[in-house]
Amino acid sequence: MKSTFKYFCFLSIILLTAACSSENSDDIDEEKPTISVNYTEGFPQGCALLTRGETYNFRAMVTDNSELAAYSIDIHHNFDHHTHDDQVTECELGEDQSPVNPLIFVENYTIEGSLTSYEINISVTIPNDVDTGDYHCAYSVTDATGWQSRTSIDIKIVE
Template identity: 60%
Template sequence: MSFSTKYIFILFLSLVFTSCTTDDNTKKDEQKPTISINYDEGFPQGCSQLVRGETYSFRAMVTDDVELASYSLDIHHNFDHHTHDDQEGSCSLDPKKTATDPWIFIENYSIEDGLTTYEINLSLTIPNDIDTGDYHCSFSVIDETGWQSRTSVDIKIIE
């Protein structure tokens, strides 16, 4: 008795387990988008020095296997050396200092529907009245599903 019930149960259990793996055909987006500044026009490159009052094109290439949705650019000071970038080689940082009037650039943008490749290209003028010194510049991108990728680069803003 007990042996037959045992086998029935094993059979039942294997049925439960196998029956539920059949609907896996649904295509799901399991890929993160990519983001890179490592191409000729990518800007800024690691350890770049940007001059106050000048205008620069901030450029990064983003791709996704399904559809891109939005991106953001965040530039904040690193006077306290709290973080570092993900680029090869490390930049020499100025001595630590207290921020008085640091530049904060925090913006996000949407990408038009249906694209799988896109070049972020933002023309920004570095304000004249901000603190010079070490800054951290980070790009990020989100795809339609909600996967996010980020890249960051250390830069210096000079007189």
């Protein structure tokens, strides 16, 4: 009985030591996912003009070293000329304006299938009755371990 107990204790110590080994630190994901609209089909590019009543495919490529989990698209007005710390390009802005009926599009999506690269491709129709002017299109992507990246693009909605 004593030898079984000693064997159990010895085995437990070995397992605990192996579990705490620095070799397992290689499994820690320390990389954020990436987002890019800088390819032929990427949309919108900085300073794009979007016409009311038209439908556009918003496209961006997202990648991660391990596994992608989710993404979001946020289109909101920039009538007060605010900026985001992650803006790709800055464009010439119109005059400040007060929103009356601004476009607000905020959607979240899940990426299924343990993918490391994925092309966002979401169809968005710009309503005929929204305010024209300066807007931002913000993409965000999250990986399976919780790292997040985002990018914001200046766009304009026109007649």
